[in-house]
Amino acid sequence: MENLCKPRQDAYDKLGPRVVKALEARHFEAWYFSTVEEAKEKVLSLIEKGKSIGWGGSYTLAETRILEAIKQGEFKIIDRDTAKDKAERKMLQKQALIADYFIMSANAISEDGVIVNLDGNGNRAAAMVYGPDNVIVVAGMNKVCKTVDDAVIRTRTIAAPVNAQRFDIKTPCKQTGSCANCKSPDSICSSMVISRLSFPAGKIKVILIGKDLGF
Numbered sequence: 001m002e003n004l005c006k007p008r009q010d011a012y013d014k015l016g017p018r019v020v021k022a023l024e025a026r027h028f029e030a031w032y033f034s035t036v037e038e039a040k041e042k043v044l045s046l047i048e049k050g051k052s053i054g055w056g057g058s059y060t061l062a063e064t065r066i067l068e069a070i071k072q073g074e075f076k077i078i079d080r081d082t083a084k085d086k087a088e089r090k091m092l093q094k095q096a097l098i099a100d101y102f103i104m105s106a107n108a109i110s111e112d113g114v115i116v117n118l119d120g121n122g123n124r125a126a127a128m129v130y131g132p133d134n135v136i137v138v139a140g141m142n143k144v145c146k147t148v149d150d151a152v153i154r155t156r157t158i159a160a161p162v163n164a165q166r167f168d169i170k171t172p173c174k175q176t177g178s179c180a181n182c183k184s185p186d187s188i189c190s191s192m193v194i195s196r197l198s199f200p201a202g203k204i205k206v207i208l209i210g211k212d213l214g215f
Contacts, residue, residue: 033207
């Protein structure tokens with residue numbers, strides 16, 4: 001995790017609470033924390049002991065060690081990374097979509113409280129729309145953009161090309177690091193979900209962290 005210079009941290013500490021208010025106006029539950037440790041404690045407090053929880057792929061969750069903490073908690077873990085093969089992994093991903101809780105990050109969030117996510121196989125996007133009773137979104141303030149249009153652009157041209165480097169795929173962005181608006185069968189940009197409201201109210205809970213996290 002990046003240690004931010006003071007001016008950037010100060011800016012995040014001023015903007016973060018404003019974005020929280022914008023999210024709350026759209027019926028999301030939302031919180032801002034300056035540190036990862038505070039955010040981690042809040043995430044764990046939101047998950048009821050004994051309940052099931054799954055997650056979507058997220059560098060942010062790994063980087064903050066939030067997943068590590070969840071795996072050590074008293075929860076029913078649906079861990080797709082324990083799968084022996086692709087078929088079992090797919091089955092676990094489907095189970096996660098009917099879990100009590102689903103935890104993930106976001107590709108971008110606009111200053112007026114709209115969340116944007118882009119997916120390849122769609123499990124993260126699907127969870128935002130329907131399935132889990134509770135969705136917890138954890139995102140660094142580097143994901144916050146001025147407008148929804150800016151959030152979409154960030155998702156396509158910044159987050160996706162970097163994420164592509166993590167996978168064994170053959171896409172233009174994997175080769176060049178730049179979005180080519182491709183139609184490759186390996187594309188990780190199949191489905192985009194723009195969440196302008198949480199329905200029902202409070203289902204989606206957003207934890208903003210005043211750090212640069214994830215892609």
